[in-house]
Amino acid sequence: MSEEKKVPAAKTPKLADPMEASIDVATQEMIRRAQRLEIETVFDRAVTMKPCAIGLQGICCKNCAMGPCRLPLPKNGIEGEDTRKGLCGATANTIAARNFVRMIAAGAAAHSDHGRGVAETFYAAVTGNAPDYGIKDPAKLVQIAPYFDVATTVEVDGVVKDREIKEIALAVAEKAVAEWGKPEGTLRYLKRAPQPLQDKWEKEGVRPRNVDREIVDIMHRTHMGVDQDYKNLMKQGTRCSLADGWGGSMIGTDLQDVMFGSPSPLQSEANLGIMKEDHVNIIVHGHEPLLSEMIVAAAQSQEMIDYAKEQGAKGIQLGGICCTANELLQRHGVPPAGTFLQQELAIITGACDAMVVDVQCVFQNLANVAKCFHTKLITTHPIAKMEQENVIHIEFDEHYAMQDAKRIVKMAIDNFNNRGADVMIPQHKTTQIAGFGVESIQYHLGGSFRGDYFTLNDNIINGRIRGIAGVVGCNNARTKHNEEHITLIKELIKNDVIVLTTGCSAIAAGMHGLLTPGAAAVHCGPGLAEVCETVGIPPVLHLGSCVDNSRILLAATEVVNAGGLGKDICDLPAAGSAPEWMSEKAISIGQYFVASGVYTVFGYHMPVEGAPEFKNHLYNDMEKIYGGKWDCEPDPIKHAHKMIAHIDKKRAELGIDKARERVLMDMADRQALGME
Structure with missing residues (x-):
């Protein structure tokens, strides 16, 4: 009798540990729910x-069909001459640089x-071809x-008068659209930088000609057999x-502010x-506010509110994921439902009647998750x-916005009664104050009549504020969510x-309670808290x-312009x-901050470790x-102290490393400084 063939037992799939995946309680709860329902999420995929x-080291080249060429580091590091080469002879430094600048090109393109798209819509609006848009600011x-280079005044019979807003808008729109492909000159907005920084860019020959040309230039020079000098590539x-x-x-x-209104704190x-169980829940996800601005207006219209109530809902609840969330938050107070890594979880609540996505950072797996629920997933x-x-595709046309x-809103409302009984919305949300911008910061520091960055500079000089940090960017499933x-x-x-x-x-x-004035007393040092x-x-x-x-x-x-902290961005304690x-966008952002004079630290890893030079x-x-x-620096505490060490170095170079004694100011002190 022949021996029976044994069928190997199916392996139990590895699942993410919710406590190790995120520091956010709502996210932990939804990961557990997804696993109970046997729905795979990004957190589980990161484990398997x-x-x-x-590739992590940046030394795999797949730019031609002779590859991919993989150039691993020697086990004992590189001793003497680095002899690693691809089939064409490309060195590790060339390969890493090509990969790096291609990330810049992709990020800049996005x-x-x-x-x-914003500039073209603005042009359509001012020429009357997109009637649902206007000028709010x-x-x-x-x-x-x-x-x-658009004049805002005009001289008539020797009298200087303000130009009509429509005239200014049309002239700005025409010149703005041209910045992506004009045949001559350099980008007009470069003149907004401090003059010493402009001079550096001129000296180094890096002033952009137009947006599209610089992206195409990278794609050409990183084609097989073109630019082979890592310094020239960078x-x-x-x-x-x-x-x-x-x-x-x-x-x-800027043009979003003009069309939709500049942010102010809210x-x-x-x-x-x-999210609300008794409301129609619409989640907007992506990065472009052209459609989502209209969805806000539609969802807040009496027509749609009445229709939602006819279907048994108490109203319409909008929420956002990623930067579409931030666009709607800062202008309308629409609350974000979560960050990049929470997009699947919004559907897994069972209460998402429609998720409307535009571009960037959208998981293809959303469609697989949506199959398990009633959610309408709409690409636009x-x-x-x-x-x-x-997946439903409703192609958005700004001419019929x-x-x-x-x-789209009506489709979500119609879907409200198709919900299953198994709804679980985590009962975790946090109050926040958002909506700051360059102008609103200025106002808060000095009021309506004396708005100026001098107050900020003065508090940096006297040591109450040690320095400034820009903390931006995505979530990454290779790190612990939000930690x-x-x-x-x-x-x-x-x-x-x-x-x-900014961003996620x-x-x-x-989400973690750091965007309220009250957070200062709990988390800040005495100077910043004051x-x-x-x-x-x-x-x-x-x-x-x-x-x-x-x-x-x-x-x-x-x-810089307010004075007292150097002549260029690189002089600042920042x-x-x-x-x-x-995201590849992060690499583009990082490089334009570096090229603007900012010490820039990334977490997780940088794809350059395999190319020491x-x-x-x-x-x-x-x-x-x-x-x-x-x-x-992947360790967040060490990461912070690298930034603080740089800030302290800049304070020393400015001669403000010995801060003045911190004294609480009374009304007489404030009046003496003109701050009452």
Whole structure:
């Protein structure tokens, strides 16, 4: 009798430990629920799929069909000459540099294409072809017009008069759209940087010509057999990143403010607990506010509210994921439901009637999760579709913006009664104050008539505020969700460093209670706590979405202009950080901050460890050229203290390392300084 063949037992899939996956209680609860329902999430996939070790080091080249060529480091490191080469002879430094600048190109393309869409919609609005959009902040339009070389006044019969807003808007729109592909000159917004920084860019030959050309240039020179000098590659990487930070992103942010209104501080909430079981829940996810602005207007219309009530709901609850969340939060107070890593969990509540996505950071697995529930998953952008059959595509057309938005909101309302009985919304949400910008910070520091960054500078000089940190960026499933963000920020504010934050880092800070004035008394050192209490601001200021990192650049420029802290951004006691980065956009952002003079520290890892010379170029040579440099530190406490050490070095160079004695000011003191 033949021996029976044994069928191997099915392996039990590895699952994420909720406590190890996130520090957020709501996220932990939803991971457990997903596992009970046998729904796979990003947290489980991070356990079962490990990253490529050679790819992590940045030394795998797949730019031609002779590869991929993998150049691992020798077991005992590199001794003497580095002889590692790909089939074409490309060295590890060349390969790592090509990979790095391709990330810059992709990140710049994503952010700047966002900006292009805003500029084109603005042009359509001012020419009457997108009637649902208008100008909500004409003062911002007048403010930015001179940077486009657009006059805001006109002389008539010897009398200078203000130009009509429509005339200014049309001229700005025409010149803004041209910044993506004009044949001559350089980007107009470069003139917004401090003059010494502009001079550096001119000397180094990195002034961007137009946005699209710099991205195409990178793709050409990283093609097989073109640029083979890592320093020359990074020169173009710098030029491309500046086209993002001081070009496409900055223009996008400004024109969004003009069309939708500049942010001002407001109160809202954050985390999955913002969803409501007795309401129609619509989650908007992605990065572009062109559609989501219309969805807000549609959802708040009496027509849609009445229709929702007819279907048995008490109302419509909007929530956001990622930077679409931040765009709606800072202008309308729409609460974010969560960060990048929580997008699947919003559906797993069973209460999400529609998730509406546009572009960037959208998991394809959302479609698989949506199959398990009643959720309508709706894609809206022509460049961002999903292959799964259960995904609905409603292509958004800005010319019929409100019509498209109402169609989507109505679809969500119609889906309300299709919910199953198994609904679980975590009862965790936190109050936050968001909506800060360059102008609103100025107002809070000095009031309506004396708004100025001098107050901030004075408190940095006297030592109450040690320095400024920009903490931005994504979540990464290879790190513990939110832990690096929150641990780092708490360590910074404990040491009197005020934090400016954007993106998913800002959402995380809101979720964990750091975006309220009351957080200062709990978490801050005595100097920063005193300033926050006096001015009435949180120690962590939410400046918007990831495209709004340009606001941090302009805030730094305002600090320089206010005087007393050097002549350039690199002179400031300031540092940047992306503790849980994962996106190519983060690399573009990091490089434009470095090229603007900011010491910039990333968490997790940097894809350069396999190319020591290229790494040294980023971590050391850059500082000699631009005043800023890269660094990496996965431990959030050490990460914070690297930033603090840099801030202290800059304080010493400015001669303000010995702070004045901290004395609480009474009314007489404030009147003497003109601060009453």
